[in-house]
Amino acid sequence: MATSAMAAECEVNIDSTDAMKYDKNEFVIDKSCEEFTVNLTHSGKLPKNAMGHNVVITKASNAQAVASDGMTAGLDNDYIKPDDERVIAHTEIIGGGEKTSVTFQVDKIKPEEDYMFFCSFPGHIAVMKGTVKLQ
Incomplete structure (x- = not known):
C-alpha cells in the first residue's frame, strides 16, 4: 500500500457549474508523469449551448488570444480555432x-x-x- 501512495498522480478531476466556476484554480503535474489526464465534469443543469464548459491548456501568454480566436470557431469546434498550435490540450465543450x-x-x-x-x-x-504547474 505504501508503494502506491508514492506513485505520481497523473490526472486531475475538475468540476464546473452553472455558476461559471471550476472547483480548482490550480493543478500540478508531476514531472515523472509521461501522460496527464484532465477529467472534467459539469455538475450544473444548463445545456452546453447556454452554459457549456471545457478545459483548454496553453501557455499563460497565449490564453487570451486563444480564447478570442476560439469565439469565432463556434460551439461545433468547442470554441477552439481548428489546428491552433498554441493549444496544448483541450476537452470538448460539455453541458450540465x-x-x-x-x-x-x-x-x-x-x-x-x-x-x-x-x-x-x-x-x-x-x-x-487557473494555473498549471510542472514539478
Whole structure:
C-alpha cells in the first residue's frame, strides 16, 4: 500500500457549474508523469449551448488570444480555432450532467514556462481559469 501512495498522480478531476466556476484554480503535474489526464465534469443543469464548459491548456501568454480566436470557431469546434498550435490540450465543450476528459503528453509542458487552463466558451475565461504547474 505504501508503494502506491508514492506513485505520481497523473490526472486531475475538475468540476464546473452553472455558476461559471471550476472547483480548482490550480493543478500540478508531476514531472515523472509521461501522460496527464484532465477529467472534467459539469455538475450544473444548463445545456452546453447556454452554459457549456471545457478545459483548454496553453501557455499563460497565449490564453487570451486563444480564447478570442476560439469565439469565432463556434460551439461545433468547442470554441477552439481548428489546428491552433498554441493549444496544448483541450476537452470538448460539455453541458450540465456531462463528463469528458483529455490526455496529453507531459513533455509539451516546459518547467521554465507559465501555463494556464481556462474555459473557452465566450466570456468564461474572465472567471474560469487557473494555473498549471510542472514539478
